[in-house]
Each structure stands twice: as C-alpha cells, then as structure tokens.
Amino acid sequence: MVPKPLTFNLNHLKKITIAIDGFSSTGKSTVAKMLAKELEYVYVDTGAMYRAVTLYAMRKLFIKDGHFDKEGLIRHLFMVSVKFQMNAETGIADVYLNGENVEREIRTLEVSNFVSQIAAIPEVRKLMVQKQHEMGKEKGIVMDGRDIGTVVFPDAELKVFMTASADERARRRYEELKAKGDEVSYEAVLENVQKRDELDTSREDSPLVQAEDAILLDNTHTNIEDQFHILLQLAKDRIYGRC
Template structure:
C-alpha cells in the first residue's frame, strides 16, 4: 500500500499530539511532534540563560542553533514516542508552564523555524508519517496528501490543558493562568511573521469541542481511507 504524509495543524491544547500519536499507531505510521521540537529549543534557551525575562538573546541562540539535536525515541514501556534534547529525555520537562510561556517567542524566530523545518522535512522524506504542529500543512509539507486543521473552543482547550497539568502533579497553576496563556499563544501563533497558524486551503477542518476520542478517531480513519483509496 502506498504511504502518504499526514499533516495535522491547529490551535494549542486541541489534543493534536494525542490525536496524531493515536492515528499513527493505528495505521502503523511514524509520529513526529513538531511542537515538541520548538519546546525543546525553548528549554535549551532557558537552560543556557538566553532569556532576560521575556527577551530572547537571538544572537547567542543563532550561534548555538547548530548544536541543538532533537530526536524522538519510542518508550517501550508506554509504547509512546518521547522527545530527546541532545541525548537527554525532556518529554515531561518541556510540558511545564515556564516552557509554555516562552515557546511562542522562540518559535517566531526565523532561523529557529528554518532549522526545525529542515529537520522535519528530513524526517518526512520516506513518507508514512503523521506530523502535528502549527504550519505543517502550509510550510513544512505543503504537498501532504491529507491535511487536518483542528480547533476547539478556548474554554474547553483551557480545561483540557489544566487537567493535563494536574495529572502531571501541578496543583498551583490556575485556570485563569492557563486561559490567558492560551489566548496569548493563539494571538502570537496567528500573527507571527514566520509560518503563522492558518488553515491550509485544502485542509479538512475538525472541531473536536464536543466529540469523543472514539468519534474523532473514526472521523480521521474515514478521511485517511478515502485518501488512500484515491491514491490507488
């Protein structure tokens, strides 16, 4: 069977990563979390003192960007891919609020996006991948055979994000903080100069505010099978 590229874009905390992981597992494709790559670069900046408040030292980062290696390894116990930054597992660390609050700053930098897009395109050369992010269908893989754009109401997205934080042991962050973080990220993602978040003209839109995970998966499989049948 011919393999295709599946690009999943959409707003923060729509469950894109979980959706993409589950779909990849279901159809035996490779999953690549592009958002985790930008989070990993953000963590690198935090760890190396490249932030002064919310101001990023772009000159220093530019000199070090070539040193940043991000790969994904499958955790054999959970059967889920995890993010490694220069050989260190940072999957849980990159999901914390200090990274969330600064990732939009880092991901808006032109040379960062160019470096990450290059890595992503190298990963996707062999097809048979599912990748999620903000500009996968518009910039990284504009020729992807299946493009999905995911959305949900801000209220529901904030509730999902807060639950995720609680499940990881964060009992301090408030709903209001998460909600404001989401609104700020939405604005930055949609208005940045490089690779802004937008629905590709040929993308299928999925609003998952009020559907179950099972219904969502069935919808995705139907769209996937439709494309595969057309490719035969």
C-alpha cells in the first residue's frame, strides 16, 4: 500500500512580519507577492497606497501644470479611502481608491513623477502608516515600501533592504512600461528613478534608509527567481526560529 504524502500546513506555523524596503524599481513588489503567495501570507504594497493618494491629488487638480497645492490635499485627506481587494483572475489584491480599481492608473510614469513628493508629506504618511499598522496587527504579512522596517514595523522578524544600480532599475521600469503600451523614453525613466532616489533618501519625515538589522540584497545581477528563493529561505529560518 502506497503511503499518503505528508501535507504541509502553514497555518500551524508561527506567523511573522516580513518588511521589505528599498529603492524604486528594485522588484520589491514582485518578489514580495511571490513570497506572500508561497507562505500564504497577506501582501501589502505600501507604495501603491501612496500612488493612490497621488492619483487623487492629480484628479482633484491639487497637482497641475507643475504646481502642487499641498495644503489643499491635506485638507481633503479625510475624503481619501485606499483599500486592497483580491482580484479573482490574478490572485493578487488590487488597489482601490474610494471604491474604484485604480491598479493600472497608479502605475503610470506621470504618477511616478509625483509620488515621492506626496509620500514626503507628514500628514499623508501618518494616515498611511496608521492603515498599515491595522493591516499587520495579526502578523502573517509581507509588506514592502520605503520605511516598513524602520517606522511601520521596527520589530519585524525579517527585514530586507533591496537595491540595484539606477541604470538597471531604469531598464526594468522602461521595459515594464513599454510592455503596457506606454509611450516613454528610457532617458525619462532613468531621470525619474534618479529623482525619486534623491527625494526618498533626503525627505525629513521617514527617509529611505536601511534598518540596522536589515539584510541587504543587491539584485543588480540577480533574477527574480533567485531573489525569491533567497527571501523564502530567510523567511523559513525566522519562522522555524533558526536565527
């Protein structure tokens, strides 16, 4: 008689919090989604939350013709609702802004050009961090962003800081946008990447910085599959208490 294969029930294991920070276009979201799916954890793309607020500001003309009405946006923050809802086709949660699926709209280069400015506003960060805390209070979560391991979940069991060269990140982002049919130039994408790096690392409120206990992962020359397996092994070590 052939014995039945052993099953692996993740629900019986200790739940941990996984914080993945890093520069834009390092593939944080992609690998975080893969990791969350493998572990059967909740995935939260905090960058998408700030992108949704940016889209709101653009739609309400708080951002227009190079002018940014920061105070106007702050006064309207109580009207901004950002939530995640599972997409049955992709198996991944999409971003909803005030009840509307804006997953595609928030990924444009136009939104990318302004998101770092929006994310630097203390009132915006306070609101988003509050929502992120609520999402992660039960653990069993993979969250990526700019300040997850330093501000949102400083006690996360696993912290990873992802980086790559600006040229490589711009190339990845350019190919991603072109695949979606967006008319962009590589030079414009590279400029956006470099500008966001400067804004993210120099802002006064929660700047992008590697947490002291975060593991550095430079993926300039590492494909997504290898990155996933590295993170999966790190997560298993924490879950099983091996480090």
